[in-house]
Amino acid sequence: MEYYIADSAVFIMGTGIEAYRIITIPSVTDELKSNEASMRFELARENGARVEIPDADCREDVLKTAKHTKDIEELSSTDLDILAKALEYKGISILMTDDYAVQNVARAMGIKVRSVVQKKIKDVLVWQKECVGCRRRFESGDICPVCGSSLKKRRKRKI
Numbered sequence: 001m002e003y004y005i006a007d008s009a010v011f012i013m014g015t016g017i018e019a020y021r022i023i024t025i026p027s028v029t030d031e032l033k034s035n036e037a038s039m040r041f042e043l044a045r046e047n048g049a050r051v052e053i054p055d056a057d058c059r060e061d062v063l064k065t066a067k068h069t070k071d072i073e074e075l076s077s078t079d080l081d082i083l084a085k086a087l088e089y090k091g092i093s094i095l096m097t098d099d100y101a102v103q104n105v106a107r108a109m110g111i112k113v114r115s116v117v118q119k120k121i122k123d124v125l126v127w128q129k130e131c132v133g134c135r136r137r138f139e140s141g142d143i144c145p146v147c148g149s150s151l152k153k154r155r156k157r158k159i
């Protein structure tokens, strides 16, 4: 039986989660504001859900991959933590998240992902910034160093 690594969406949106073997992280439980979400977490906890501190080495690996896929700007500290936990249990777990950037990094690392509500993305994407003015492409930044227009995120290629 697999573990389910749960981000906050699982407790906010999830139904029937008490049947799962859930592992989550402290920063996710801190994010649960609504009564419903807190109650779902308590219910999961009564059924054996675990709250674990993310592993520092796994978090480093997640950071490296997120930089490579250009998702790093989109990821919160909680996102990095949940990815680190999913990496630690890679092969015996499914990461449950609706966050697009988290799903992308997970896929790049070979972590199984399942959406809570939204449809999952099929391919791993690498992002680049494209100038809305001169269409030049850059690795990062918000303003084009050539013409001064703003840069927008664009998918570069599948890996």
Ligand SMILES: [Zn+2]
Pocket: 131, 132, 133, 134, 135, 136, 144, 145, 146, 147, 148, 149
């Ligand atoms: Zn430009």
